[in-house]
Amino acid sequence: MIAFYIIAIIIIIFIIIMIVLFATNGKKQDIKNKPAEKVNNNSTNTTSKDKVKRDDVFKFMEFDRIMDNMIVQNNGKRYTMAIKCKGINYDLMSEVEQMAVEQGFITFLNTLKYPIQLYVQAQNIDLKNVVVGYKQNIEKLQEEYIKYNKLFEEKSGIFDIYKEELDEISRERAKIANVYEYAEDIISYVEKMSVNKNLLQRNFYVLVSYSKSDIAAADKFTKEEINEMCYTELLTRCNSIISALASSSVIGKVMDSNELADLLYIAYNRDDKSLMGVRDALESGFYRLYSTSVDAFKKKDMMLREAIETEAKLKAIENLEKAIKDETLKTDSMKELEMQEDISKQAVELIKNENMNEDIKQKTYDNIVEEYRETKRELSPKIEEEKKEAKEEVEKEKEELEKKYKESELYKINQKKEEALNLYNEEIRNEKEELKRIITENGGNEEIVKNAEGENESIL
Numbered sequence: 001m002i003a004f005y006i007i008a009i010i011i012i013i014f015i016i017i018m019i020v021l022f023a024t025n026g027k028k029q030d031i032k033n034k035p036a037e038k039v040n041n042n043s044t045n046t047t048s049k050d051k052v053k054r055d056d057v058f059k060f061m062e063f064d065r066i067m068d069n070m071i072v073q074n075n076g077k078r079y080t081m082a083i084k085c086k087g088i089n090y091d092l093m094s095e096v097e098q099m100a101v102e103q104g105f106i107t108f109l110n111t112l113k114y115p116i117q118l119y120v121q122a123q124n125i126d127l128k129n130v131v132v133g134y135k136q137n138i139e140k141l142q143e144e145y146i147k148y149n150k151l152f153e154e155k156s157g158i159f160d161i162y163k164e165e166l167d168e169i170s171r172e173r174a175k176i177a178n179v180y181e182y183a184e185d186i187i188s189y190v191e192k193m194s195v196n197k198n199l200l201q202r203n204f205y206v207l208v209s210y211s212k213s214d215i216a217a218a219d220k221f222t223k224e225e226i227n228e229m230c231y232t233e234l235l236t237r238c239n240s241i242i243s244a245l246a247s248s249s250v251i252g253k254v255m256d257s258n259e260l261a262d263l264l265y266i267a268y269n270r271d272d273k274s275l276m277g278v279r280d281a282l283e284s285g286f287y288r289l290y291s292t293s294v295d296a297f298k299k300k301d302m303m304l305r306e307a308i309e310t311e312a313k314l315k316a317i318e319n320l321e322k323a324i325k326d327e328t329l330k331t332d333s334m335k336e337l338e339m340q341e342d343i344s345k346q347a348v349e350l351i352k353n354e355n356m357n358e359d360i361k362q363k364t365y366d367n368i369v370e371e372y373r374e375t376k377r378e379l380s381p382k383i384e385e386e387k388k389e390a391k392e393e394v395e396k397e398k399e400e401l402e403k404k405y406k407e408s409e410l411y412k413i414n415q416k417k418e419e420a421l422n423l424y425n426e427e428i429r430n431e432k433e434e435l436k437r438i439i440t441e442n443g444g445n446e447e448i449v450k451n452a453e454g455e456n457e458s459i460l
Contacts, residue, residue, distance in 0.1 A: 104247035
């Protein structure tokens with residue numbers, strides 16, 4: 001019996017030991033597995049979080065980059081330029097002025113041939129630049145006051161100085177001192193205002209867009225050439241809009257890349273704008289290395305403007321050349337001869353209406369005609385000489401302008417564009433002929449052939 005109890009106790013102890021061992025191994029296995037799972041979960045969460053952030057940012061930012069005074073969107077398929085407009089105080093205008101502004105704006109809208117967007121942005125007024133400008137001016141006033149004060153002290157020591165001269169210097173010194181004190185008060189007031197962050201200003205913008213799809217045979221051009229063509233087209237459109245808005249007394253200006261960056265920065269970081277703006281970052285000079293040349297955008301803009309101006313001059317010269325050929329351009333001698341002819345005609349009409357002898361009338365008429373003929377004989381060689389000189393001068397100027405224009409980037413782009421269009425047109429014509437041949441070979445009637453030709457012509 002005792003042996004039975006001993007065996008039972010041993011069995012129970014063995015079972016307890018086995019349970020404890022199994023439990024310990026299970027905990028160790030859990031400890032080994034848990035960090036790996038945790039790491040994997042963290043990695044997965046981090047990746048998913050990063051992915052969410054990245055996707056959200058790209059969806060939120062509706063542009064790719066800013067380049068050549070343009071906002072590039074949709075992976076280089078859409079380009080946008082912005083015009084900053086200076087508003088007018090419409091309510092303070094008279095009724096006639098308001099009507100003129102309204103009529104000018106109606107005319108502007110009627111002349112638009114492409115879509116535009118009007119954008120209004122409320123910004124905190126940045127008075128730092130105003131304060132800097134005031135302080136620069138007040139330094140000049142201070143220097144002038146010191147000069148007059150020194151002059152007054154020097155003149156006061158002269159024994160035989162005239163009282164009127166000394167009084168004049170004293171008045172001038174007092175006037176400058178008053179202006180100086182007033183300027184200090186203004187600076188102090190503006191500095192206090194700049195602390196107030198509730199001062200808002202509305203700025204008005206006109207956005208003009210141009211798509212890559214609007215360019216015919218766009219696949220024939222390189223990316224750089226497409227950028228150049230979009231820039232040229234947008235700048236031309238913006239300049240025409242600025243000219244049209246001028247009839248409504250609205251002054252506009254094409255924004256450069258830095259101003260566009262500032263505009264977008266404020267749009268996406270309205271609350272943080274006061275901490276660090278794009279303008280502050282640029283003025284800090286962090287982007288400068290050792291380059292001191294003119295900004296590339298300004299160079300490009302100047303070159304384009306010069307090319308456009310040259311092209312406009314060429315057109316004017318061609319019209320002038322045509323006017324010389326058609327003799328619609330009047331030289332000084334031609335104008336003098338025309339004036340003499342008008343005088344002679346009026347004199348003849350007056351004589352006809354006079355009550356006098358017919359012989360006297362005829363004799364007077366003959367004298368007037370003879371005088372005109374004499375004047376014409378004298379001026380004819382001079383007229384021919386002036387026409388020849390004008391023609392030579394126009395031809396010379398045209399030759400110089402053509403040479404200058406052919407060296408410009410705008411001419412190269414236009415030439416390549418024309419070549420691409422010609423190639424594109426040739427391809428469409430070949431496709432039309434091939435389509436016509438296939439239809440004819442397959443027993444197509446004349447109506448089908450004509451319809452196919454019409455479709456190709458519309459494409460062309």
